[in-house]
Amino acid sequence: MSAPxxxxxxxxxxxxxxxxxxxxxxxxRAVEPEAEVVxxxxxxxxxxxxxxxxxxxxxxxxxxxxxxxxxxxxxxxVDDLLGYLAQPADGVTLVVRHKSGNxxxxxxxxxxxxxxxxxxxxxxxxxxxxxxxxxxxxxxxRRRITEEAVAALVLAVGKDLRELAGACEQLARDVEGVIxxxxxxxxxxxxxxxxxxxVAEAALAGDEATAVRLLRHAMLGGLDPVPIVxxxxxxxxxxxxxxxxxxxxxxxxxxxxxxxxxxxxxxxRVAQGWDGVRLGRAIxxxxxxxxDVKGGLRTESAVRSPEYAVERAVLEVCRARNG
Numbered sequence: 378m379s380a381p382x383x384x385x386x387x388x389x390x391x392x393x394x395x396x397x398x399x400x401x402x403x404x405x406r407a408v409e410p411e412a413e414v415v416x417x418x419x420x421x422x423x424x425x426x427x428x429x430x431x432x433x434x435x436x437x438x439x440x441x442x443x444x445x446x447x448x449x450x451x452x453x454x455v456d457d458l459l460g461y462l463a464q465p466a467d468g469v470t471l472v473v474r475h476k477s478g479n480x481x482x483x484x485x486x487x488x489x490x491x492x493x494x495x496x497x498x499x500x501x502x503x504x505x506x507x508x509x510x511x512x513x514x515x516x517x518x519r520r521r522i523t524e525e526a527v528a529a530l531v532l533a534v535g536k537d538l539r540e541l542a543g544a545c546e547q548l549a550r551d552v553e554g555v556i557x558x559x560x561x562x563x564x565x566x567x568x569x570x571x572x573x574x575x576v577a578e579a580a581l582a583g584d585e586a587t588a589v590r591l592l593r594h595a596m597l598g599g600l601d602p603v604p605i606v607x608x609x610x611x612x613x614x615x616x617x618x619x620x621x622x623x624x625x626x627x628x629x630x631x632x633x634x635x636x637x638x639x640x641x642x643x644x645x646r647v648a649q650g651w652d653g654v655r656l657g658r659a660i661x662x663x664x665x666x667x668x669d670v671k672g673g674l675r676t677e678s679a680v681r682s683p684e685y686a687v688e689r690a691v692l693e694v695c696r697a698r699n700g
Contacts, residue, residue: 380412382407382465384472388498392539392675397496398472402441405470409439412470417454419446424453431466440469447475447484455478458484462491471575502539507531510538514545515556522548522556525611525640529558532573532604533565559639573600573608580691581612583599583698588691602670602687609663609690612647617656619644650698659697666690 381404386397395418405412415430430442444458461471462484473493474572475485489495501507508527517524522530534544546564558574576595579588596602618634620639627638634641651659669686 380408380470381471381494383488383491383493384470384496385460385485385493386474386496386498387476388471389476389500390498390538390541393498394476394496397498397589400496401470401472403496404440405439412439412441414441414443416443416445419444419450419454421447422450422454425457427454427457427461431461431469433466433468436553439470441472442469443472443474446476447473448480450481455481455484459487462487465491465690478587504531504535504607506603507535507538507541511541511545514542515549518545518549520549520556523558525558526556526561528604528608528611529561529574530565530607532600533561535604536599544635555679557639558620573605574612576605576691577609577612580694581607581616581651581698583650583695585692585695585699589688592688592691596684598689602683604668605687606663606666606690609694610660610667612644613660613663613694614658615644616651617660620648620651620653620656624653638687655697655700658700659694662693662697664691 381401384398386401390392402412402414403691421529427442428445430440432696434440444454447454449460449560450458458473465471473484473488482631492646501510508531511522511527511530530544530548531541534540546558548560548564551564553563573595576588576592592605619630622630622634625633627641630641631638639686666686666689670683
């Protein structure tokens with residue numbers, strides 16, 4: 378197996394880009410353990426510097442040249458890269474990092490034409506993207522995490538992907554067995570406290586004042602309305618499943634319903650204040666909010682903003698509980 382000679386790491390998500398570069402370095406060093414890494418930055422590049430580092434060493438060996446921030450490159454770096462790609466050097470792996478935009482497009486096109494290894498570092502903008510990221514982190518670590526714990530972790534630290542990755546690493550390292558919401562709360566409880574789970578807990582209890590206060594505090598802190606609606610929907614589904622399941626031990630119901638025993642106990646406590654009709658009204662209200670916060674079709678009764686949509690849903694859930 379030969380070391381890769383060309384690689385392009387493209388996209389704005391920095392931690393994914395760093396990992397992408399690291400995978401190329403690891404692949405080269407699997408074949409050439411003593412390979413040297415040289416990093417060139419667009420902001421400090423000097424004309425001809427690329428060729429200096431690509432020149433054969435008196436002592437032989439492989440060189441990995443990582444060019445950072447090609448999207449900020451001046452003409453000298455672009456011209457040198459195009460010149461290098463016209464005749465790549467032996468014993469060199471060139472890794473080019475490009476965040477976004479059309480700057481140096483000819484270099485990008487040439488890399489692709491020369492079958493460079495392309496690694497995507499796409500921005501993770503949506504909650505679904507971040508949920509998928511967390512699940513992959515734990516899968517790669519060969520650990521299991523519940524859906525509810527994934528949602529809680531994203532709510533707690535999901536603004537910064539690097540911090541989210543660090544949280545995944547910490548939980549995978551420190552917690553034994555399946556990681557659940559309690560584990561997330563233990564480590565990041567202060568951040569989870571005023572987020573979707575606390576809002577949902579107050580709403581399903583019919584505590585309108587507390588639910589609205591927590592909701593507004595969370596959104597002032599920058600929390601996206603989408604995960605709040607998702608948590609509301611999840612909690613309502615759990616109440617409905619447990620209520621429909623009837624009697625049985627927490628353990629047996631948990632196995633049948635795909636829930637943790639503590640979730641069954643919690644849902645049972647909440648379900649005591651609900652009946653099928655009111656639960657149906659609450660679920661419909663949250664379903665409407667889900668469409669609105671995700672930019673669904675607007676009607677005459679359309680909400681003015683995602684924030685308004687989720688607050689209206691919280692109020693409707695409270696009133697369904699108390700109706």
